[in-house]
Amino acid sequence: MDGRAGPRERALVPVLVFLGLVVAVISSLGAPLVPTIAARDHVSPASAQWSLTITLLIGAVATPTMGRLGDGPRRRAVVLTGSAVVLAGSVLAALPLGFSWFVAGRGMQGFGLGLTPLAIATARDSLPADRSRSAVALLSITTVAGVGLGYPLTGVITETFGVSAGFWFAALIAAVAFVAAALVLPSTRDRAPQPLDALGALLLGAALAGLLLVLTEGESWGWGSAKLLALAAGSLVLLAWWTWHELRTEHPLVDLRLVRHRTVLTANVTGLVAGVGMYLLIALVTRFVQTPAGAGYGFGTSVVVTGLVLLPFSAASVLASKVLPLLARRMPASAVLPLGCLVCLASLLAFATARGALWELFVVMAVAGLGVGCTFAVMPGLIVGAVPAAETGSAISFNQVLRYIGYSTGSALSAAVLQAHTPAGAVLPSGSGYPAAAWIGCAVSALAAVIAVVLPGRSAAAPAPAVPAPVVTAPVPTRSRPGR
Numbered sequence: 001m002d003g004r005a006g007p008r009e010r011a012l013v014p015v016l017v018f019l020g021l022v023v024a025v026i027s028s029l030g031a032p033l034v035p036t037i038a039a040r041d042h043v044s045p046a047s048a049q050w051s052l053t054i055t056l057l058i059g060a061v062a063t064p065t066m067g068r069l070g071d072g073p074r075r076r077a078v079v080l081t082g083s084a085v086v087l088a089g090s091v092l093a094a095l096p097l098g099f100s101w102f103v104a105g106r107g108m109q110g111f112g113l114g115l116t117p118l119a120i121a122t123a124r125d126s127l128p129a130d131r132s133r134s135a136v137a138l139l140s141i142t143t144v145a146g147v148g149l150g151y152p153l154t155g156v157i158t159e160t161f162g163v164s165a166g167f168w169f170a171a172l173i174a175a176v177a178f179v180a181a182a183l184v185l186p187s188t189r190d191r192a193p194q195p196l197d198a199l200g201a202l203l204l205g206a207a208l209a210g211l212l213l214v215l216t217e218g219e220s221w222g223w224g225s226a227k228l229l230a231l232a233a234g235s236l237v238l239l240a241w242w243t244w245h246e247l248r249t250e251h252p253l254v255d256l257r258l259v260r261h262r263t264v265l266t267a268n269v270t271g272l273v274a275g276v277g278m279y280l281l282i283a284l285v286t287r288f289v290q291t292p293a294g295a296g297y298g299f300g301t302s303v304v305v306t307g308l309v310l311l312p313f314s315a316a317s318v319l320a321s322k323v324l325p326l327l328a329r330r331m332p333a334s335a336v337l338p339l340g341c342l343v344c345l346a347s348l349l350a351f352a353t354a355r356g357a358l359w360e361l362f363v364v365m366a367v368a369g370l371g372v373g374c375t376f377a378v379m380p381g382l383i384v385g386a387v388p389a390a391e392t393g394s395a396i397s398f399n400q401v402l403r404y405i406g407y408s409t410g411s412a413l414s415a416a417v418l419q420a421h422t423p424a425g426a427v428l429p430s431g432s433g434y435p436a437a438a439w440i441g442c443a444v445s446a447l448a449a450v451i452a453v454v455l456p457g458r459s460a461a462a463p464a465p466a467v468p469a470p471v472v473t474a475p476v477p478t479r480s481r482p483g484r
Contacts, residue, residue: 001154008184013128013135015180016119019083020139022177023112025150026086027055028171033154033163033303036084041099048099050453051106057212058110060404061205065196065396068253072194073320077187079118079327083178086112090171103148109170113404118394124384126186152307159304165274200253209402210235215412224417254393254398263386264395266455267379268338272450274344274375276413277445281348281368283414284437285309287363289460297431309358327374337452340375345445347371350439375448376403390451404470410481429476 038048062082069154070078089108092101117140123135152346214232221228246252258264289306291298296413301309320340327336353359379397414437421433 003368005124006188011180011184013123013131015177016123016416017139017185019079019119019177020116021183022173023086026109026112026168026174027059028091028148028153029109029150029170033158036158036163036303037099037102041102043099049117050060050103054103055110055113055211056105056404056408057209058419060115060208060212060401061201062111062115062340063114063401063404064204064287064397066111066120067117067395068196068201070118071191072389073079073187073189073191074193075118075122075188075191078362079181079185080117080178081130082111082118083174086115086321087171087174087178088175090167094167094171096164098140105167109231109474112174113400114397118288120384120396121382122185125188125389127317138347150307152311155303155305155307159302166329172204180335195251197249197251197253199244200246200249203238203254205240207235207238208405210238211405212408215408218412218416219249255395257397258387258391259398261386262383262456266337266452267382269381270341270397270452271399272343272402272406273444273451274448275403276410277341277344277348277441277448278372279407279410280366280414280437280441280444281344281351281410282310282313282352284441285365285412286435287414287418288355289361290357291428295428295431297355297434301358305344309361310365313369313372314363316369317373317377321377324374324377336374336378338449340373340378341445341449341452342373343371343374344368345371345442345449346436346447348441352435352442355434410441410444413437 032052037043038052042307066078066082069075087109089105089111091105093105095101095105119139123139124132127135140418142273153169154166157169210231214228214235218228238476243256246254246256259268286306287296287307289299289301290303291302294300299305324336327339331339350360350367351364355364379399383395383399417437417440418429418433421436422429
């Protein structure tokens, strides 16, 4: 793309960035609203939690499938179809049709989580190398910033106009994104078709759905219940079957032979473990600040203020994306991963020891944003540099699915620890629950740093190529149960 590029070419990057922003905002809508949704629809908080869980479940299943379909000549159609489903889901969630239809709409919004890898692949394929790097870096900034905008935006709209208004707003921006994408997305008809591994998609979807159900429902079903253990065992069997199938089929949904590449393996395993620590902290902070001060801790903040606490997270992530190129010129790319994990460890350590004032939590989230920016920003770039161009969408999609599993695990872990520190008959956990969960998060972040150092092995000693464009995938909120 040069100075003679037409309007469609010049508009491509802004449209991709806007698409990433829309995905981030919509995915974060409703996270602080579980109690409000429960009261509005006259359901229990556990049932209202499905308004968030279903988005993650559908996203985890749809993301690798959309990534594989988008690696061939149907990428434009896949993006437009996914955007249309998000638009329809937003309208369905906004209409006063009852809780079941609301949950169905939230599930349809989950298809939007599969659009970010396709936007990354489009930037890589449609732009010259130098423009591609800057475009994907910009995508990373907007996806992170979108989460920071989504939380306070949810609060402002909900407190002013009601819960449904937030989802009408989602429908509006989804419609704008769909029209913009239809006008400027380039065709990929010249790319070789990629057959869809339907059995692989079915097996992976069922296995991930089962495992995420185990993580999200363990607290209510009981971690030692026969039903939960049977579901976990069945899901692991399906996952093993999927792995066996993917290694032997001619056109796999995810080419696990590429995943075994040390660079890709390091990015995936580190992303999974680091995601646990990252979302453990997010879940703890959002719940802590909304706890009434009468509990002996917490600040009893509104939904708006709770969202504002997360703004430093987004701002610091943006800053990290700017600092990353400077780090890449002074250290191997493989060294950025453990550095980011150590910064995340520092944020969890700060939360464990200093949370008596609201400003301290702003600082905690800013430090966490720097760590996440360094850790997650470099991962997709490493993957892009290690896999063939035809596998970009699929490989990044799989990395994103692993992060979703990490986010859900961290969220479930925070709930389990706080529940263990809740006295019998009490509604709120004791104050000791939060530092206990934070120390566990410290151990998880330390483990992620060790993995990032040890797993690459001797390959880390080799001169590292320039770090490709950083990409940060917005975390998907799955738990927010204030007052519990």
